[in-house]
Amino acid sequence: MRIPLIAQIGIDQRDSDDVALQKMILVGVVLTSAVAAALWGFVYIAVGARTAGAIPAAYSVLSLANTVLFGMFRRYQVYRFTQLMLILLLPWLMTISLGGFHNSSAVILWSTLCPLGALVVHDLRSASRWFWVFLILLVGSALQQSPGASLPSSMVTFFYVLNIGCVLSIVFVMLYYFVDKKNLFQAQSEMLLLNILPIEISNILKGEHRTIADQYDEVSILFADVVQFTPLARSMSPMELVGLLDEVFMCFDLLVEKYRLEKIKTIGDCYMVVAGVPRPRADHAHALARLALEMQACVAEREFRGRRLTFRIGMNSGQVVAGIIGRKKFIYDLWGDAVNMASRMESYGQSEAIQITHETYELIKDDFVCETRGTIDVKGSGEMEIWHILGERPNVPKYLPGMAA
Numbered sequence: 238m239r240i241p242l243i244a245q246i247g248i249d250q251r252d253s254d255d256v257a258l259q260k261m262i263l264v265g266v267v268l269t270s271a272v273a274a275a276l277w278g279f280v281y282i283a284v285g286a287r288t289a290g291a292i293p294a295a296y297s298v299l300s301l302a303n304t305v306l307f308g309m310f311r312r313y314q315v316y317r318f319t320q321l322m323l324i325l326l327l328p329w330l331m332t333i334s335l336g337g338f339h340n341s342s343a344v345i346l347w348s349t350l351c352p353l354g355a356l357v358v359h360d361l362r363s364a365s366r367w368f369w370v371f372l373i374l375l376v377g378s379a380l381q382q383s384p385g386a387s388l389p390s391s392m393v394t395f396f397y398v399l400n401i402g403c404v405l406s407i408v409f410v411m412l413y414y415f416v417d418k419k420n421l422f423q424a425q426s427e428m429l430l431l432n433i434l435p436i437e438i439s440n441i442l443k444g445e446h447r448t449i450a451d452q453y454d455e456v457s458i459l460f461a462d463v464v465q466f467t468p469l470a471r472s473m474s475p476m477e478l479v480g481l482l483d484e485v486f487m488c489f490d491l492l493v494e495k496y497r498l499e500k501i502k503t504i505g506d507c508y509m510v511v512a513g514v515p516r517p518r519a520d521h522a523h524a525l526a527r528l529a530l531e532m533q534a535c536v537a538e539r540e541f542r543g544r545r546l547t548f549r550i551g552m553n554s555g556q557v558v559a560g561i562i563g564r565k566k567f568i569y570d571l572w573g574d575a576v577n578m579a580s581r582m583e584s585y586g587q588s589e590a591i592q593i594t595h596e597t598y599e600l601i602k603d604d605f606v607c608e609t610r611g612t613i614d615v616k617g618s619g620e621m622e623i624w625h626i627l628g629e630r631p632n633v634p635k636y637l638p639g640m641a642a
Contacts, residue, residue: 243268246308247316258418259358260313264304266354266411267320270347271300273403274327284392289341292331296323317358321367325351325374332378340388342396345378346404353408357415434569435499437515438561450560456513457525457554457597458576460583461489461532463506464547481542482506488535495531496524502568507583511571514559522554522600526626529591537589547589551582552626554597581615582623591626598624605629 246264248257274293281290300323307316328347335341352368359367388396427439434442441449463469463485470478482503489508493500497516501509510528513521529550536546555575561567578594586592598607607624615621 246304247311247313249311249313254422256313258415262411262415263317263320263354263358264307265414266350266407267300267304269407270324270350271297271304273407274300277399284388286335286388289331289334292327292334296327299323321351321355321359324348324354325367325371329374329378335388338379340393341378342393342400344396344400345375346400348374349404350407354411357411434561435515438569442561450558450562451515452556452558453514453517454556455517455521455554456511456557456575457522457552457600458557458571458579459510459512459525459529459550459552460580461508461510461529461548461550462583464549464588466506469544477542481544484541485536485546489532492528492531492535496528498524498528499569501571511557511559514557514571515569522552522597523604525552526591526593526597526601526605527629529626530628533589533591549583549586549588550591551579551584551586551593552591552597553579553582553594554600578615578618581618585613585615585623587625593624593626595622595624601626603630 243261243264247260252260275297278290278292278294278297281287281293283290300320303316303319303323307313325348328345332338332341332345335344338345348371352364352371355364355367438449473481486503486508489510490500493510496512498510498512499514499516501511503509510525512518512525512528518524529552532548532550536548553575555573555578557571557573557575559569559571561569575596582592582594592610593601593607601607606627606629608627610623610625612620612622
């Protein structure tokens with residue numbers, strides 16, 4: 238992405254997005270006000286107020302020189318402090334030289350760019366300090382009645398319009414740009430969060446501070462695992478292996494999105510999906526069965542990094558608890574016997590097969606062609622009857638994705 242020229246002044250590759258934005262806004266305000274100050278100085282000198290005109294001219298020169306030094310040495314804190322000090326004090330000095338608040342056409346309004354700018358480019362505490370100093374200077378300028386340059390009333394009114402209009406314009410543009418960029422960063426953060434957590438859970442985390450754990454009585458869980466993954470991993474470099482898995486899981490992610498299911502996590506070469514959490518749906522087993530068949534077809538019809546892969550897929554249905562444990566690097570996860578049994582269906586399964594339990598079979602048997610595979614001895618559960626899903630029966634009415642129970 239091409240970086241704007243103004244954003245390259247003082248750029249540092251270590252800067253966060255917020256700091257980079259602060260630098261760009263501060264430099265933009267400084268350069269804009271420096272140009273305005275040069276014009277102000279020229280006009281005041283032209284009408285005979287040479288002392289008043291010299292102050293904005295000096296601000297313009299000092300600000301441009303300071304910005305050049307910032308571009309060379311990248312000392313942002315020094316640059317920020319000196320510029321805020323210049324913005325605060327020089328309009329006040331100009332007010333004094335012109336004889337007070339009215340005679341100067343309220344030129345001290347330019348000093349408001351200091352505390353308002355500090356809100357954007359600094360922290361709240363520092364901005365508060367700058368604001369109190371500004372208030373003191375404002376009161377002082379209002380009480381100042383010393384004689385200054387004698388300007389025609391029409392010229393005083395003219396500068397009133399310029400000072401108010403220009404200051405408000407700069408403040409508006411600064412805040413508009415800042416808010417626009419903040420909204421963009423917020424949208425990117427929201428998108429990242431939604432790629433990690435379901436939207437319902439994301440909304441809870443943003444609004445509440447509590448342990449999230451909910452029971453769901455009717456869900457289906459799927460595990461998919463690469464067959465002969467260990468020999469495959471030995472034959473590839475780590476980067477090649479990660480690239481291969483990324484291709485496969487991106488394909489699966491698209492299918493999960495298509496059926497509006499919830500991907501829980503990947504563990505190495507294992508892919509875990511759930512239907513019915515956190516949004517209950519009556520067709521949880523049907524939707525997951527359709528996903529499994531499309532995952533199977535996706536892997537069978539293409540190569541990944543020039544290699545053919547086969548998967549074992551296991552499914553089970555039942556009751557789970559879903560939620561988040563801890564407060565750092567958390568994930569949305571599932572717990573319960575139904576989860577463990579789905580994992581057993583995958584690990585005890587056969588290559589290129591979708592193996593399901595009796596619980597899942599009872600839910601989908603009327604709409605899917607299933608083949609009984611007898612019983613297997615499952616560790617911790619004893620003998621269990623299992624089935625393989627062969628396909629979906631023709632002319633079966635489709636359930637609406639996300640259909641509520």
